[in-house]
Amino acid sequence: MSIQSIHSTKPIVHCITNYVVTNFTANGLLAVGASPIMADEIQEMHDIVQIANGLLINIGTLNTRTVDAMILAGQAANKKGIPVVLDPVGIGASKYRKQTVEQLLQHVQFTAIRCNAGELAALAEIKVTSRGVDAGEVSFEIEEAAKQVATRYKTIVAVSGVEDLITDGTTVHIINGGHAWMEQITGAGCLLSALTAASIASHTDALQSVITIHKDYKQVAETAHHHSNGIGDFQMQILNQLQQMSFGGIK
Secondary structure, eight states: OHHHHHHHHOOEEEEEOOTTTHHHHHHHHHHTTOEEEOOOOGGGHHHHHHHOSEEEEEOTTOOHHHHHHHHHHHHHHHHHTOOEEEEOTTGGGOHHHHHHHHHHHHHOOOSEEEEEHHHHHHHTTOOOOOBTTBOOOOOSOHHHHHHHHHHHHTSEEEEESSSEEEESSSOEEEEOOOOGGGGGSTTHHHHHHHHHHHHHHTOSOHHHHHHHHHHHHHHHHHHHHHTOSSHHHHHHHHHHHHHHHHTTOOO
16 A cells, blocks of 8 residues: 555655645645645745655645745755656636646656646646636546646646546556545645655655555545544544554554
């Protein structure tokens, strides 16, 4: 299991992420034995990257200062040789988000991009109706779009949904399972992106680590639902089950 590998390796994950999800993301990383650093001050980007084992860039709450920090951190991570994961939250919701992601992709080499179907459409230049940061309804060939984006940017693309689709541009892997309540938890996808960065940092095979962490997360969702009476319980149980899995079991 990828989560057990994270627990064994204990990577430090530098998260430049959105303000809505910092607490849940940090607690989720801690639950599996990783060490989160939530830093976005430009003046410390180089120093923070030097002690990190992986970097997450999440555009959920953008501003000019954080965009500059993202680029600096991404370039420093590339130079150091640690994995960088992009979560293009709500990329189709505004021109600024789209332009920011284009700028990031121009200046930073990403190991993986984790997104939903609506965000994939924006990355692939496919027009769909945006629902803010939600996936919305899509009617395009997700597999071909994901392969196209992966090939164009020389990265792994992971598309979350009822079925998760993961591709390096050549091979395609479909992962079933999970639970619909994940869509009602703010930050569930953002946490998966952070776990993806931790997983890649804990393995030598980036593609396999992305596949495995998505499988683990689906299992976490299923078991968390089994132990929950409602959404509040469910969010707590996600953390509980992440911790259980990190120690080699899940209840």
